[in-house]
Amino acid sequence: MIIRPPADIAPSEITPLSVHARRRDLMRVVGAGIAGGLLGSGVATAAEPAATPLDGIVKGRFSTTDPQTSFKDATNYNNFYEFSTDKYSPAGMAERLRVRPWEVVVEGEVARPRTIGIEELLRQPREERIYRMRCVEGWSMVIPWVGFEFSRLARMVEPTANARFVEFITARQDTMPGINYGILDWPYAEGLRIDEAMHPLTIMAIGMYGQVMPNQNGAPIRLVVPWKYGFKSAKSIVRIRFTSKQPGTAWNKAAANEYGFYSNVNPEVDHPRWSQATERRIGEFRKRPTLMFNGYAEQVASLYTGMDLRKNF
Ligand SMILES: Nc1nc2c(c(=O)[nH]1)N[C@H]1C(S)=C(S)[C@@H](COP(=O)(O)O)O[C@H]1N2
Numbered sequence: 377m378i379i380r381p382p383a384d385i386a387p388s389e390i391t392p393l394s395v396h397a398r399r400r401d402l403m404r405v406v407g408a409g410i411a412g413g414l415l416g417s418g419v420a421t422a423a424e425p426a427a428t429p430l431d432g433i434v435k436g437r438f439s440t441t442d443p444q445t446s447f448k449d450a451t452n453y454n455n456f457y458e459f460s461t462d463k464y465s466p467a468g469m470a471e472r473l474r475v476r477p478w479e480v481v482v483e484g485e486v487a488r489p490r491t492i493g494i495e496e497l498l499r500q501p502r503e504e505r506i507y508r509m510r511c512v513e514g515w516s517m518v519i520p521w522v523g524f525e526f527s528r529l530a531r532m533v534e535p536t537a538n539a540r541f542v543e544f545i546t547a548r549q550d551t552m553p554g555i556n557y558g559i560l561d562w563p564y565a566e567g568l569r570i571d572e573a574m575h576p577l578t579i580m581a582i583g584m585y586g587q588v589m590p591n592q593n594g595a596p597i598r599l600v601v602p603w604k605y606g607f608k609s610a611k612s613i614v615r616i617r618f619t620s621k622q623p624g625t626a627w628n629k630a631a632a633n634e635y636g637f638y639s640n641v642n643p644e645v646d647h648p649r650w651s652q653a654t655e656r657r658i659g660e661f662r663k664r665p666t667l668m669f670n671g672y673a674e675q676v677a678s679l680y681t682g683m684d685l686r687k688n689f
């Protein structure tokens with residue numbers, strides 16, 4: 377996002393993924409046809425990533441009825457800078473991510489700090505939340521997440537009265553070539569104000585599309601905050617710290633004039649280098665107007681009463 381060419385593509389230059397995907401499929405079909413001597417009617421189809429279904433999912437609140445992004449697009453067009461700044465690469469590269477054993481350390485301003493094994497987190501009630509997601513770069517998706525409210529995790533450790541913020545720290549592994557580049561101050565870290573974290577829209581996601589979280593989408597557990605730009609939704613979380621002071625965040629440290637602490641989706645406050653008024657829904661061609669708080673104003677606007685959202689961007 378602060379990288380200039382080739383990673384920094386203006387939103388207007390973004391080709392909808394479906395076009396790329398179809399082009400790739402076409403090439404595969406053509407390739408298979410040549411290799412197979414154009415025999416028979418067999419048409420090669422793109423292999424779906426390995427997928428493991430999750431059972432016991434119930435429908436949760438706040439789901440949008442907007443059409444869902446295809447599973448293929450959601451798992452092949454990703455921002456996961458620990459692997460690559462290219463959006464098509466994490467799908468393959470993140471296969472190397474080691475997702476077991478996995479623990480999440482929960483510490484700081486809490487009465488009962490705990491190290492929670494991923495197995496226990498996977499046993500929490502599983503809700504499907506179909507959320508609109510909006511990347512700061514100008515594209516958006518609609519993703520059926522599976523997870524539980526962050527407030528449930530907070531109750532497991534009992535935050536103290538001093539807990540005013542929550543810091544989310546993500547994995548740093550030798551499987552990640554991207555961390556050898558000084559793009560960000562690794563490990564990737566994000567932060568929320570405590571009332572934002574405790575809002576029922578904020579979830580810890582363990583899956584999507586009814587399946588275990590694909591590595592490239594932040595396995596085995598990630599944050600999802602649908603009214604903020606996508607970079608707030610940190611992937612592959614290993615540490616959660618309740619703090620009394622506002623934590624630093626990866627993108628704010630990298631470019632404070634471009635990425636603020638709040639990073640609420642706001643069509644009226646442009647990024648210094650591009651407009652945020654519209655977005656391209658992956659899979660669609662026409663741009664859509666971007667909605668205040670990504671369409672969740674009814675739920676979250678009251679969190680920001682009296683704040684100047686131009687200053688607190
Ligand atoms: N650890 C980590 N988390 C991350 C990122 C990242 O590079 N590393 N990218 C962010 C950005 S910019 C976006 S838009 C979303 C993308 O999530 P998705 O690939 O599941 O759509 O993840 C966010 N979380």
Ligand SMILES: [Mo]
Pocket residue numbers: 455510511512513605606607
């Ligand atoms: Mo993003």
